[in-house]
Each structure stands twice: as C-alpha cells, then as structure tokens.
Amino acid sequence: xxxxAAAPANHxxxxxxxxxxxxxxxxxxxSEIYGGLKSAYDYGPLGAELKRNLMSEWWRDxxxxxxxxxxxxxxxxxxxEVWRASGxxxxxxxxxxxxxxxxxxxxxxxxxRPTVPGPLSLTCTDKGQAKTYAEIIEKNFGIxxxxxxxxxxxxxxxxxxxxxxxxKGETAPTKTWPWRGYVSPLIGCxxxxxxxxxxxxxxxxxxxxxxxxxxxxxxxxxxxxxDLAAAITAHFGKAAAADTTLGKAIAxxxxxxxxxxxxxQVTASAMVYLRPETAQAMFVQFKNVMNxxxxxxxxxxxQMGKSFRNEVTVExxxxxxxEFEQMEMEFFCEPGTQGQWMDFWKEARMAWWHRxxxxxxxxxxxxxxxxxxxxYADQCFDVEYEYPWGxxxxxxxxxxxxxxxxxxxxxxxxxxxxxxxxxxxxxxxAKPWRYLPYVIEPAAGATRGVLCFLLDAYHEETRLDHEGKxxxxxxxxxxxxxxxIKAAVLPLVKKDGLPEKAREIIEALLxxxxxxxxxxxxxxxxxxxxxxxxxxxxxxTVDYDSLQDGQVTLRDRDTTEQVRIPIAQxxxxxxxxxxx
RNA sequence: GCGGGUGUAGCUCAAUGGUAGAGCGCCUGCUUCCCAAGCAGGACACGAGGGUUCGAUUCCCUUCACCCGCUCCA
Numbered sequence: 001x002x003x004x005a006a007a008p009a010n011h012x013x014x015x016x017x018x019x020x021x022x023x024x025x026x027x028x029x030x031s032e033i034y035g036g037l038k039s040a041y042d043y044g045p046l047g048a049e050l051k052r053n054l055m056s057e058w059w060r061d062x063x064x065x066x067x068x069x070x071x072x073x074x075x076x077x078x079x080x081e082v083w084r085a086s087g088x089x090x091x092x093x094x095x096x097x098x099x100x101x102x103x104x105x106x107x108x109x110x111x112x113r114p115t116v117p118g119p120l121s122l123t124c125t126d127k128g129q130a131k132t133y134a135e136i137i138e139k140n141f142g143i144x145x146x147x148x149x150x151x152x153x154x155x156x157x158x159x160x161x162x163x164x165x166x167x168k169g170e171t172a173p174t175k176t177w178p179w180r181g182y183v184s185p186l187i188g189c190x191x192x193x194x195x196x197x198x199x200x201x202x203x204x205x206x207x208x209x210x211x212x213x214x215x216x217x218x219x220x221x222x223x224x225x226x227d228l229a230a231a232i233t234a235h236f237g238k239a240a241a242a243d244t245t246l247g248k249a250i251a252x253x254x255x256x257x258x259x260x261x262x263x264x265q266v267t268a269s270a271m272v273y274l275r276p277e278t279a280q281a282m283f284v285q286f287k288n289v290m291n292x293x294x295x296x297x298x299x300x301x302x303q304m305g306k307s308f309r310n311e312v313t314v315e316x317x318x319x320x321x322x323e324f325e326q327m328e329m330e331f332f333c334e335p336g337t338q339g340q341w342m343d344f345w346k347e348a349r350m351a352w353w354h355r356x357x358x359x360x361x362x363x364x365x366x367x368x369x370x371x372x373x374x375x376y377a378d379q380c381f382d383v384e385y386e387y388p389w390g391x392x393x394x395x396x397x398x399x400x401x402x403x404x405x406x407x408x409x410x411x412x413x414x415x416x417x418x419x420x421x422x423x424x425x426x427x428x429x430a431k432p433w434r435y436l437p438y439v440i441e442p443a444a445g446a447t448r449g450v451l452c453f454l455l456d457a458y459h460e461e462t463r464l465d466h467e468g469k470x471x472x473x474x475x476x477x478x479x480x481x482x483x484x485i486k487a488a489v490l491p492l493v494k495k496d497g498l499p500e501k502a503r504e505i506i507e508a509l510l511x512x513x514x515x516x517x518x519x520x521x522x523x524x525x526x527x528x529x530x531x532x533x534x535x536x537x538x539x540x541t542v543d544y545d546s547l548q549d550g551q552v553t554l555r556d557r558d559t560t561e562q563v564r565i566p567i568a569q570x571x572x573x574x575x576x577x578x579x580x
Numbered sequence: 581g582c583g584g585g586u587g588u589a590g591c592u593c594a595a596u597g598g599u600a601g602a603g604c605g606c607c608u609g610c611u612u613c614c615c616a617a618g619c620a621g622g623a624c625a626c627g628a629g630g631g632u633u634c635g636a637u638u639c640c641c642u643u644c645a646c647c648c649g650c651u652c653c654a
Contacts, residue, residue, distance in 0.1 A: 022590085038645070309654090311653075313652075315647095315648095317646095382653095396654065492614065498613095524612095524615065527615090532615090553614075560615065
C-alpha cells in the first residue's frame with residue numbers, strides 16, 4: 001500500500017484508537033451499561049466485520065488455498081482428561097500465596113524453605129522499607145521486631161508447622177503462629193495468606209443439576225460429625241485413600257483444605273473446562289481427521305475460535321483478555337523434518353502479516369531462549385509487533401515435537417501413530433514405520449491481529465481546510481480486504497435525482513456481495529472524512545455530470561485522489577481493486 | 581492481586597456544598613455543485629451503592645471499570 005515509510009510516533013495513539021473504536025462501532029466494553037466487565041469486549045458492527053475479514057483471510061491462506069491443510073471446528077468444552085494430558089490442568093493450578101507484609105504474590109511450591117529450627121530474618125530492600133514493614137507487623141501481629149539496617153529479626157522457625165517471636169534477650173517465644181514451612185521469596189516473611197489455587201482454566205459444571213447443592217449437603221453432613229477426617233474417610237472410602245487429593249488433604253489436618261478437597265471430589269464428575277487453547281482438539285482428533293480425509297504426513301489441521309484463560313493480569317485493551325480468539329494450525333510431519341517445516345511456516349506466516357501491513361518493519365521474529373521454551377517445545381519463534389507500549393507477541397510458532405500426540409496416546413490408550421507402509425523405520429530398518437508425527441504450530445492471536453492492524457492503520461494527517469486553517473484528518477489505512485466497508489456511495493447533494501442515481505449503484509454493489517454504504521447526510525467533505533475514519537477504501541460520488549455522462553468519481557482513501565469511471569464499471573472496478 | 585492515577589452529554593473538556601456549561605458530534609428543516617461550510621430548531625450527562633449534611637456531582641467510605649507500573653502469554 002502507498003504510505004510513507006515511517007510510522008507515526010504518537011504516544012496517545014492507544015487512547016485515540018480506543019476512543020475511535022467506541023465512537024465508530026468497532027469495539028465496545030462488555031456490559032457497559034452495567035458498569036463494564038473486566039477485560040471483556042464486544043465487537044460492534046464494524047469490528048465484527050474487521051475481525052471476520054481478518055479471520056477469513058487467515059483461513060483462505062492457511063486452509064482453502066493449501067492442498068495439505070484441512071480445517072476443523074471443535075467444541076470449546078472437552079473431556080477434562082484432555083487438559084490433564086496436555087498439562088494445562090496441573091501446570092497452571094499452582095498454589096499462589098500472598099505475603100501479608102510485602103504484598104508480594106508467589107508460587108508456594110517455589111518458595112524458600114528455611115532450616116528448622118532456626119531464625120527467620122526479614123531482609124528488606126532498604127532501611128525505609130524495613131521501617132515500614134516493621135510498623136505493618138507491629139500493627140497487624142502485635143510484635144516489635146528488632147531492626148538493624150534493612151534486616152528485621154526476632155522471628156524463629158520452631159518446627160515444621162510453627163513459628164514464633166522471641167524478643168531479644170529471651171529464650172522462649174512470647175507468641176507463636178502456625179506455619180507452612182516456607183517464607184516469601186523477596187523478604188523471607190512467614191506471615192502469609194492461605195494457599196489459593198490460581199487456575200488458568202475456566203471451569204463450569206456441565207449438566208442440568210447444579211453440583212453446588214450436592215456440595216452443600218455433603219459438607220453439612222460431614223461437618224456435623226465430631227471428627228471431620230474420619231467422617232470424610234467413611235463417606236468417600238477408596239476415593240479418600242492416602243495417595244488421592246482427598247487423602248493428602250486429610251493428612252494435612254487443615255480443615256479448609258479438607259473441605260476444599262471434598263468439594264472438588266463431589267463436583268469432579270460434573271466439571272468441564274473451557275479450552276485455554278484451540279490446539280488440543282487438533283491433537284485429540286488427529287486420527288479421525290487423518291483417516292477420514294485419507295491424509296498422510298506432512299499435513300496440517302487448522303482451527304479458529306475462542307479460547308479462555310484466567311490471566312494473572314489483563315491489559316492493553318483487547319491485547320490480553322480472558323476470552324480471546326485464536327487462529328491455530330498443527331502441522332504434522334515426519335520426525336527429523338521439523339526444522340525445515342519450521343523455516344517454511346516462519347516465512348509463510350511473516351509474509352501473511354506483511355501482506356496487510358503498512359509498516360512491515362513493525363513485525364519481527366523473536367526466538368525463544370532455551371530456558372524460556374515450554375516443556376513441549378524444542379524450538380519457538382514469536383512473531384512480535386511493536387505496539388505503542390513496546391514489542392509484544394502476536395503469534396507463536398512452536399516446534400512441539402511429538403509431545404502432545406505422545407501425551408494423548410499415553411493418557412487415552414489409543415495408538416495415534418501414523419503407519420508409513422512405504423518407508424522403513426530408520427532405527428530398525430523394518431517396514432512399516434510407525435511413528436508419531438512431529439508438530440510445527442503457528443498459533444496466532446486473532447484478537448491481537450485485529451488490534452495490530454488497527455494500530456498499523458491508524459493515521460493522522462494535518463491538512464489545510466478551505467480557509468487555510470490546519471485540520472486533522474484521521475484515516476484508518478486498513479488493507480481493502482480487511483476494511484469493514486469497501487465502498488461508500490455518495491450523492492454530491494441530496495436532490496435533483498442524484499440520490500436516485502446513487503441508489504442504483506449501491507444496489508448493484510450489494511447485489512455483487514460488496515459491503516457498501518449509502519450516505520447523503522451532511523456535506524461531501526464530512527462524509528469523506530467519516531469514511532476515512534472507519535477505513536472505507538473507496539468512495540463513489542454521484543454529481544450532476546453523472547446524470548449526463550453516466551460517469552462517477554472514484555476516490556481513494558489513502559491519497560484522496562479521484563478518477564472518473566463509468567457507472568457501468570463501478571462494481572467491477574471495486575472488485576478488481578479488492579483482489580489486488 | 582498490590583501501588584499510583586482517572587471516572588461529568590456520543591466524544592473532548594469546564595464549573596460548583598444550593599440541582600450543571602462549551603466545542604465537536606447527533607436528530608429535524610432550510611441551504612449547499614467534491615474534501616469536517618452556513619442558518620434555525622431539538623435531544624442527550626455527574627460510573628454504581630452507602631454515609632456526613634437542611635441539601636452532595638462536589639466531602640468521606642465501599643464497589644465497578646479504565647489507564648500507568650510489578651507477573652504471564654495467543
């Protein structure tokens with residue numbers, strides 16, 4: 001597209017874009033009239049078109065125009081086993097704890113565990129912080145720790161389950177608290193909140209009867225017993241054996257933990273998860289897809305759709321939200337060929353982003369460092385975009401090895417290997433070769449794609465009005481195929497038969513399947529400006545000459561230049577421009 | 581979740597312990613022959629809940645949401 005090389009360096013661009021999105025019907029905040037819902041957004045009429053266009057372009061490029069890629073559209077809810085096998089259920093259900101003094105939040109399983117018995121000294125970053133924290137502790141826990149520079153001392157680990165305060169000069173603790181054996185990583189503080197499960201996944205009971213009723217009834221019954229642990233063991237039997245979650249909770253002696261485990265146990269059979277990524281369905285249905293479509297590696301399965309994650313922090317408008325949309329493809333190939341396919345898809349994917357961008361220099365690859373790689377990947381590249389707040393991820397292209405298929409084969413007991421009858425197993429030399437394909441996964445954020453192309457398209461140009469005063473023209477230089485409205489049809493004035501002529505043109509456009517809008521309100525300049533702001537690439541204007549010579553002007557959004565074309569060619573001309 | 585900031589019309593902003601005003605936009609009519617023209621009318625707001633007060637948009641508390649920083653990811 002024709003544009004200057006340098007992107008506008010406007011630090012308010014996010015603010016302005018968010019305002020434009022609301023004003024012009026691209027993106028609204030969810031449930032706005034009720035005060036809004038955190039990190040949830042609704043796509044308005046133009047935003048819905050834009051997102052749809054973007055996703056259609058992806059599907060066309062990744063599925064429709066490729067012989068070796070097929071698409072699926074899987075259910076968002078799947079058996080919980082899927083998420084256990086994929087590692088999402090365990091890997092993201094880490095217990096989180098807050099330090100009651102420093103407010104730091106950390107993972108309990110990774111926290112430091114001081115030797116017992118022994119002193120527990122709090123090391124602050126500086127003297128000022130030490131003073132503040134000492135005051136907090138005095139106020140909340142009623143003890144005055146001894147302060148020496150940035151170190152607070154006086155707390156002592158007494159046993160694996162108890163710590164206390166031993167004032168200077170004393171030998172016995174004057175006050176004690178129960179303890180879980182670890183302290184906060186930053187300052188080494190034992191005053192902590194209870195462990196809370198932070199789960200990545202959205203959980204919902206599947207079924208007409210709400211299992212909370214069962215939870216309430218069982219809890220009421222169990223807590224009426226004098227010995228909770230014994231009551232649980234009696235009620236659940238084998239399900240409360242020592243190696244189960246329930247059994248471990250009983251062993252801990254913590255009532256809250258036990259009741260939590262009871263609730264989990266009672267609801268377990270009804271609970272399902274909303275998928276945190278679309279990828280797993282493509283692994284789980286790998287065999288069905290391969291067999292029904294008579295495919296053999298190398299081939300890909302693609303899918304677009306919503307995924308759900310409880311993010312620790314949501315931020316930057318639609319950049320990170322709990323409900324988001326993905327465009328993912330799992331490309332299954334022979335082990336050993338993953339490197340070359342990685343190169344292939346890297347290039348293909350970057351070319352795709354560049355195709356719609358005004359500023360290709362704002363896209364780049366960022367290779368993952370070894371220690372940054374997910375456990376399932378042997379290589380990973382992020383496609384990053386330079387957002388106003390810095391570089392951020394847009395797509396991840398991961399070499400996932402055979403990790404996922406392997407995990408699902410093991411968990412389900414289903415043989416997911418491909419049987420290659422033509423080639424011998426390179427290890428044994430025997431035919432057929434049974435192997436689990438390796439996977440290259442280009443996983444793009446559709447929601448992020450919408451944001452990045454809106455940012456890429458957002459332009460402000462200063463020009464002089466008819467009086468010579470500078471005015472700002474806001475233009476969304478969206479790629480014509482992404483633009484929500486392709487053409488506006490405008491009578492120069494709304495009289496003398498011009499509207500009627502314009503109506504004929506818009507009807508022809510709509511009939512041809514081109515998204516177009518008729519507009520006769522306000523002056524012609526205002527209508528141009530309005531359509532520039534929503535990214536309409538072409539305006540067709542009917543003037544008095546049109547009635548005589550059968551021609552109209554076709555105005556280009558980016559250059560504002562006009563050419564005169566016959567009305568009879570209008571539809572065809574617009575369609576041709578969209579195919580470029 | 582924690583710290584800091586913000587919340588007044590569709591948008592951008594103002595004023596005020598005594599019941600809110602402008603610009604732009606929007607709607608109606610007239611006018612208007614190509615890049616946010618003019619005239620005349622019109623509609624629309626104190627994020628929500630509670631407290632103090634004779635009276636709160638203003639002061640206090642709570643809550644919700646957003647923005648900027650700490651963690652994670654498509």
